[in-house]
Amino acid sequence: MTAAALRLGRHVLPLDRPLVMGVVNVTPDSFSDGGRFLDAQAAIEHARRLVEEGADILDVGGESTRPGALPVDEAEESRRVLPVLEGILPLGIPVSIDTTKPGVMRAAIAAGAAMVNDVTALRSPGALEAVAAADAGVCLMHMLGEPRTMQASPAYGDVVAEVRDFLAARAAVCEAAGIGRDRIVIDPGFGFGKTVAHNLALLRGLPALAALGFPVLAGLSRKSTLGAITGRAVGDRLAASVAAALLAVQRGARIVRVHDVAATRDALAVLAAVARSAPGP
Numbered sequence: 267m268t269a270a271a272l273r274l275g276r277h278v279l280p281l282d283r284p285l286v287m288g289v290v291n292v293t294p295d296s297f298s299d300g301g302r303f304l305d306a307q308a309a310i311e312h313a314r315r316l317v318e319e320g321a322d323i324l325d326v327g328g329e330s331t332r333p334g335a336l337p338v339d340e341a342e343e344s345r346r347v348l349p350v351l352e353g354i355l356p357l358g359i360p361v362s363i364d365t366t367k368p369g370v371m372r373a374a375i376a377a378g379a380a381m382v383n384d385v386t387a388l389r390s391p392g393a394l395e396a397v398a399a400a401d402a403g404v405c406l407m408h409m410l411g412e413p414r415t416m417q418a419s420p421a422y423g424d425v426v427a428e429v430r431d432f433l434a435a436r437a438a439v440c441e442a443a444g445i446g447r448d449r450i451v452i453d454p455g456f457g458f459g460k461t462v463a464h465n466l467a468l469l470r471g472l473p474a475l476a477a478l479g480f481p482v483l484a485g486l487s488r489k490s491t492l493g494a495i496t497g498r499a500v501g502d503r504l505a506a507s508v509a510a511a512l513l514a515v516q517r518g519a520r521i522v523r524v525h526d527v528a529a530t531r532d533a534l535a536v537l538a539a540v541a542r543s544a545p546g547p
């Protein structure tokens with residue numbers, strides 16, 4: 267059974283409705299919005315808009331994970347994200363730090379971050395300890411390989427089973443290190459070492475991940491799989507992104523990581539209304 271609420275630092279988020287995580291990228295090269303919010307003030311204003319639109323969590327990242335992205339050193343990543351983090355904490359909703367680096371995790375948690383979103387599922391030496399020593403939540407994501415090369419030729423026997431087993435193993439490692447179940451979120455990592463067919467299989471297979479008993483986060487917003495399906499450029503994937511978020515929630519995702527919060531919220535409101543409505547005559 268998935269816990270009734272997710273504990274992220276001092277925040278307790280009920281899981282009786284899907285949560286929307288709004289993306290705040292502070293990078294020059296993110297695939298969808300690279301460079302737009304590199305200036306801290308612009309990123310803070312963007313975050314404020316996402317909260318007004320109904321975001322439940324903000325996810326701040328200072329290093330792009332897009333295929334082929336250049337690595338950023340710890341000092342530069344901290345320099346990018348910490349001022350933004352400090353600027354958006356007063357907005358009052360939990361802030362997640364999207365990083366793989368234990369030093370950035372520690373600094374962000376000390377500054378008030380309530381969650382660590384790690385696309386490498388706390389596999390960097392010291393990352394597990396950095397989260398276990400605090401009360402922050404964690405999102406454990408599956409990635410095959412590393413960003414530079416992950417899209418070269420990803421191959422699986424059974425993608426859903428392999429991703430599920432990886433996430434179950436990482437969650438067990440976290441629990442053994444003292445991170446409570448109610449602080450753990452799992453994520454199949456759409457687009458991280460996956461073909462279009464793998465991503466679609468994972469979307470269909472989300473119930474198998476949800477069955478592990480942890481809230482599932484799905485990040486499909488503006489991703490290239492949606493471009494492959496629709497033929498649209500990254501800036502024109504709003505409708506496809508909203509559809510993907512809705513399909514993910516219908517298949518058991520409890521958190522959707524999105525760039526377009528207002529549109530996603532509207533779609534989820536329709537879904538909730540249908541779920542609440544009495545059976546027709």
Ligand code: HH2
Nearest residue numbers: 291296297298330331332407453456485
């Ligand atoms: N996707 C991206 C980044 N971080 N974290 C989780 N947990 N799940 C995801 O699917 C995920 C993620 C990629 O999207 P974006 O932040 O828009 O781009 P970039 O990594 O280029 O900054």
